[in-house]
Amino acid sequence: MVSFVIDGKNVQAEGGAMLLNVARQNGIVIPTLCAHDTVARSGACRLCVVEVTKGKRTRIVTSCLYPVDEGIVVSTKTERVMNVRSLVMQLLMARCPESQLLKDMAKEMGIEPQPSFRVETDKGKCILCRLCVKTCEDVVGVSAIGLSRRGKDKIVGPPFMEDSVTCVGCGACAYVCPTDHIVMESTDGRRKIWGRAFRMKACDTCGRYFAPVDQLKWISKKTGTPLSELSVCLSCK
């Protein structure tokens, strides 16, 4: 256990625990976009910045990736923190002006979009946080999508931006995406994602469409459960 100060409050935590988590456990709100419990933190969105004083040195760090230590002094709302966070927000908004989520967050933080940044309208709502990519790789295990190209041309999607052969249509990427960039349309019996259409399986008991056939096949292959045992939806199990 280590003890330290956060916004003037003495707190204790397991040494090495990530600052963001400790702050949240203590009721302190820090805005984030790319921190998700199911995948490793990457520090992509830079929104979670706070100020940390350790010894004689005070600096801005990303709280989602900062392990807490004995005696540090953390401030989450100083002017410097707000300035950095505001700049990050401005840049995100310039990249993704279509994102309602970003607009709402900015409004809550009292930040106006900067007219001096060039607004880009061809990037969709993707902030390149890589959450979807890591979820697809680490949680689902199929690696159907990635971030290809580089710099201002970087883009999320399947290889060659074509229908992915490995995608199972599970929709986990759309679920974790903080900005709703990934479009998934489910109509009766069919689901469309990343430009590819998937046939849905109807529950043997209630008849409701509950998962893409390809996803069930994948689960069956991965866990060794016979496909027949996966033909009933969760609520009918």
Added chain:
Amino acid sequence: MKKAQTMDKKVKDIIKKYYGDKTAMIAILQDVQEEFRYLPKETLSFISKKMDVPLTRIYEIATFYNAFSLKPRGKHTIEVCLGTACHVQGASRLIDRLERDLSISSGDTTKDKMFTLEEVRCLGCCSLAPVIRISGNVHPYLTQDELPKILRNYK
């Protein structure tokens, strides 16, 4: 069919050269690029299956580095320096002339697959400005009228 088989064979040899080591992916792709002058889509899929690396990861690498091309490249790459010194010495006239003579725009490859035209920033020999580099050979102090003759030597 035959062609595809020899291609696969070549790629297999390249993979073997690196003992199928996944961390050598960049080196493997470099060798493939050198062999075919681009990274054919089927080859990337083939490598993905052979080495058990998701195609997504390979595609990320292939699109990240400028050294890789997903489109077939010409036998010779013409790099026109547009760095400061060359720019001041009129390098843009060279690129205009090349684009016109080869009927392609910068970044593209001629129909006969002879030349790929590229713009680069400073080749590191500013005192020779304006320079272009063709397949590694530096051509110094160029004027646009010299270009046709130089290109003929590469055909």
